[in-house]
Amino acid sequence: MLDVSELVQPENGLIHPSIYTDPEIYQAELEQVFARSWLFLAHDSQLPKPGSFVQAYMAEDPVLVVRQRDGSVKAFLNQCRHRGMRICRSDEGVARAFTCTYHGWAYNLAGELVNVPMQERAYHNEIDKSNWGPRRVPRVHNHKGFYFGTWDEDAPSFEEYLGDMVWKLDAMADRYDEGISLVPGATKWVIDCNWKFAAEQFASDMYHVPSSHTSALVALVEDPQILAELHELNLTVPGRQFSGNGHGAGFALRPDILPSQSGPEFDAWLDAHREEIYRRGGEQRALAANGHNTVFPNFSWLDINNTMRVWHPRGPGQIEVWAWTFVPQGAPEEVRNEIRTSTIRSFSPAGVFETDDGENWTEIQQVLRGHMARKSLFNAQMGLGHEKQGTDGMPGRVTDDMYTEMAARGMYQRWADLMSGLSWQQIAELDRNRQQQEVHTA
Ligand code: FES
Ligand SMILES: [Fe+2]
Missing domain, CATH: 2.102.10.10 (Rieske [2Fe-2S] iron-sulphur domain)
Incomplete structure (x- = not known):
């Protein structure tokens, strides 16, 4: 049995890089993480x-x-x-x-x-x-048209497994009266990186946006004035992060804006369906559908870019991405088409934002070929000790800022618990104790 406490210390925000490279750890993940999760x-x-x-x-x-x-x-x-x-x-x-x-x-x-x-x-x-x-x-x-499966007869029910993350999943899955559908066909490609870089970023990392995606914004926005305003907005816009059961999500909160990055047709359609969207899940949930999400371990989506994907692991150093574009089932063809082309431009193998992300992950994986590089601990301490419960009445563990790594620590905590071979019952017990401790120290 691996000594997982040597590998990650979520309570101290420390990660040992071997979890992204070690073949033995990878085989244990297939057994302890993937064969037990939904x-x-x-x-x-x-x-x-x-x-x-x-x-x-x-x-x-x-x-x-x-x-x-x-x-x-x-x-x-x-x-x-x-x-x-x-x-x-x-x-x-x-x-x-x-x-x-x-x-x-x-x-x-x-x-x-x-x-x-x-x-x-x-x-x-x-x-x-x-x-x-x-x-x-x-x-x-x-779950509302999304099929999940598990090999583990002892795993908790899907609802229990999802926990408070259901609020974020439903913000996407249950947004419209007529539901959503996937544009036919998945886009599939390979990235030479460990699956946890992708899953963790979609769970927890709004922080990379102002740095990593500047090149994309420069390519998209010609006017330097607007570019400067966008950059300023990224630095000042309020936001929240959610963490629970290993899942994570983060979102910007811009009051009264139903976010879309697709274009004028979809914006107009969203505006016309505002009442319907608010009625289904409340205004707060509608406005929170503006960010990044991962259901542990490897199912992720971006609300406003209408992309969802699974990061299929392919050995410690590779993933096969399967990505789909989701569209409102009831929207007319022009709207669906606008969303489809916008998603291809932003998040697809050649998408302007997607390539920024993949570049980071493959670079890290390359660096980790180094013997010394694999010995240097990573810092996942952003916001440590500043986690809050139930900010603004949002369900679950929510911080008052989207720039934090609470959800990353939550993801590695769930990963460590599973990798340690703990039963689901033991994990639930531990989670309850950790939450109580947090309430006491808060
Ligand atoms: S019939 Fe399937 S492997 Fe022989
Ligand atoms: Fe990104």
Whole structure:
């Protein structure tokens, strides 16, 4: 068992860089973090009818997510039980059954083995097909059209796992009467960095924006006066950060502005739907949909850029990003199109902001090839000791500023608890004690 207390000390804001590079730690993460957590699988709009399926990954494990004939959704490992070939090799589609391309074993929509070629001649009719279906994802939960799954029978319910983060997830998922849908197709690309750099930044890091994204702003805004004003706004705008159960979110608060970065069509549409948006979740929640978010461990989104993604880990030094653009289901084509093109420009493999972020993460990963570089502790102490509970009546643990690393420390705390092999019950107990201590010292 790894001594996790040597690796991260959330209470002191210290991180040992080996957590981003060590192959042994990475293997332990697959087992202790990813195989125990609730992971995003698919959205309703990707599975419009019975037989609709999409590929997903639970960390490195490929899974198939399939709409059943009764409307429910099942997920199972995309691994044939004969010799382990992928059962289905298409990214998405509609199927009546899945036939392995290697030797032709066939599985139905529920993932049951239904046909074995030459069953009589080759197997002498002795194979019990009911034993040889792919491994099922035992728990799949539908939260407002978002399907999450976990391998862990002992994990808490999805609601309990999400905790107060539900407020932020619903600010995106439950914003409109007609819901949201994903623009068809995911954008997928590889970044040579550890998954935690991406997940942590989306959980906790508004701080990089004025520095890292200046180049993008310079490219986008020609007028130096407006550029200076934008920079000033970044430094002075009020904001909040949320942390709970390892999840994190941060957002700027600009009273009375329903944020969008897409363009005039979407702005006008949002304005016309202001009453509806406020009615669904309250004005505060609507205005808080203006920032960055991560549901632990690796599902992230940016509200105003309409991008959501999973950071699939690919070894300690690489991730495969799967990103989708979300749009209001009820919006007309022009609005959806404006959002789509704006998201491509800002957050996609060649997006002006996305490339700034990826550049930072790959550089750090390069630096960490150094022996001495891997020995130097990182500082995650911003705002340490200034965490507050329930600022402005917002649910959960919220600070009075978005420039803090409370959510990063929260993420590494959950990571450390899971990596230590603690049971979910022990983790819940520890969290309660930590919160009580915080109330006492506050
Ligand atoms: S590996 Fe799938 S049928 Fe042989
Ligand atoms: Fe960024």
